[in-house]
Structures are given as C-alpha cells and as structure tokens.
C-alpha cells in the first residue's frame with residue numbers, strides 16, 4: 001500500500017490562493033506570505049501540494065522553524081522516513097537528517113563525488129522519497145547554492161525515438177556506487193566509519209522512465225550519482241546511453257539555482273527532480289548546516305506498468321520507535 005501522499009488533482013486546484021513567484025519558466029517558484037512554523041489550514045496545505053506539482057520545487061524565505069516544527073510541517077504531506085538510511089543525526093528527532101559536510105567527512109571519509117553531479121535523493125532504495133524539505137540553518141557567505149532540474153521536462157524534450165528507447169529500459173541504482181562510475185559518491189576507506197555504509201548497501205532496479213503518481217507525467221528517472229548501469233546492456237553501451245540521458249537532465253533550461261540564506265526552506269518533488277550542491281568552496285572548513293526531512297514515496301512504476309524491484313537492502317521506512 002502506498003505510504004506516500006496523494007497529489008492527484010488538477011494542477012491549478014488551490015494553487016491560485018498561494019503567492020507563487022516563478023524563478024524560471026520550467027522549474028522553481030518562491031512562495032511568499034506563508035509561515036511554515038504555524039498550524040497551516042488544509043486549504044493552504046492543499047495549495048502547496050498543487051504548487052509543488054506545478055513548479056517541482058518551492059522556496060520559502062525567512063522561516064523560523066525548529067526541528068519539531070519542520071517535522072510537523074513535513075507530516076502534513078505524508079509519513080516521514082528516517083532522516084537518512086544509515087544514520088540518525090539526533091535521536092530526539094530521527095526524521096531529521098542534518099547535513100554538515102565536516103561531520104560527514106569525519107565519519108565516512110571524504111566523498112569523491114563530482115560536485116556537479118545531479119542526483120535524486122535515495123534512489124538506491126526501492127521506494128525513494130516522494131518529496132524532501134530542506135531548511136538552512138547556517139550558510140557560507142558565498143558558495144553552497146543548490147541547483148534543481150526538472151526530469152519531466154528533460155524527458156519531454158527528448159526526440160520521440162529516444163523517448164521510445166528510454167520507455168523500454170530499466171537501470172540499477174546503488175549506493176555506494178561502483179568504482180567505475182565517474183560521478184561516484186563513494187567512500188574513502190580511510191574514514192572513521194566507512195563500514196557503516198559498506199555494510200548497509202542499497203541497490204534497486206528502477207524503470208529509466210517513471211510515471212509520476214500525482215500527474216501521470218513521464219520523468220527521465222536516472223541520475224549520475226546513483227544510476228550504475230542499464231539492465232541487459234554491455235558496460236560500454238550502458239555508459240554511452242546513460243551519459244546521453246545525464247547530459248539531457250543537466251540541460252540549463254530545465255534548471256533553477258537557489259541561493260540559500262539562514263531560514264530558507266526548499267521543498268522539492270523528489271519524483272520529478274534531481275539536484276546538486278554547487279559547493280564552490282571547500283566546505284570542510286566552512287559552516288553550512290542544513291536539516292532535511294523526506295516524505296515516504298511509492299515504488300516507482302514504468303510506462304509498461306512494471307514496478308521497481310529491490311536488489312539489496314531494506315525499503316525506506318518511518319523511524320523505528
């Protein structure tokens with residue numbers, strides 16, 4: 001049974017009641033005049049749901065939320081997963097994953113990801129989050145922006161012949177990724193606790209094109225950080241086809257770039273987008289603390305009706321009590 005929130009309905013339903021200011025034609029809008037720490041009425045929550053379907057990522061400035069209020073806001077959109085599949089940032093708030101690169105690197109060793117690699121959160125799990133809500137607590141004076149891309153527009157802009165090819169394909173997503181992936185988000189074994197990750201590997205087979213459960217739109221559901229190969233193809237062919245799709249999702253016109261300030265909140269549809277942090281600075285020595293919650297999602301379904309399958313590791317789930 002689905003644990004994700006239903007977003008079915010007309011895209012315009014309720015959205016008119018929000019003050020949404022688009023930041024680019026294809027993705028991203030800033031919402032003004034909403035205090036996310038307050039008890040929002042159902043009409044406002046519904047309007048946010050529909051604006052999210054329309055704009056894929058919503059931005060809110062100057063929010064004064066604590067951890068509890070962020071969890072409460074996230075739960076208006078569905079059940080929340082444990083903040084991170086491998087760790088709990090704060091046992092009092094297990095739904096929150098606190099992103100602080102300095103702490104991560106002291107635990108796991110330095111990540112070797114290409115910093116300009118797009119990813120969709122936790123696609124190595126069979127049920128990636130439906131949506132994610134990230135709040136900035138501390139940000140550097142410059143650097144550390146995030147870019148989101150619209151995977152539905154990326155699919156729609158492909159030539160018909162490539163859409164038809166993509167519709168038939170399935171791909172493996174894994175974490176940690178294999179060493180041959182040039183965009184890998186792999187673990188330096190010199191880190192303090194690399195076994196935390198290597199002992200809890202996640203891998204799933206997803207359709208390359210997923211049907212958005214809220215709108216029935218098709219999304220090009222691959223990303224260079226977690227997608228390792230296309231099922232049934234040799235490694236050379238797989239890499240060339242994936243590189244073509246990866247360059248498609250990185251096309252500038254499908255993207256929006258957001259400059260974080262303390263109190264900024266980004267709420268993204270994780271079925272329709274990928275994102276990456278434009279670090280731009282050595283953040284090991286820079287304060288940048290963000291808090292994320294994830295709304296549990298469905299198991300993706302391809303155009304042929306076939307669902308994703310888990311290859312390794314558990315499904316994302318609510319924190320164990």
Ligand SMILES: [Fe+2]
Pocket residue numbers: 119120121275
């Ligand atoms: Fe992410």
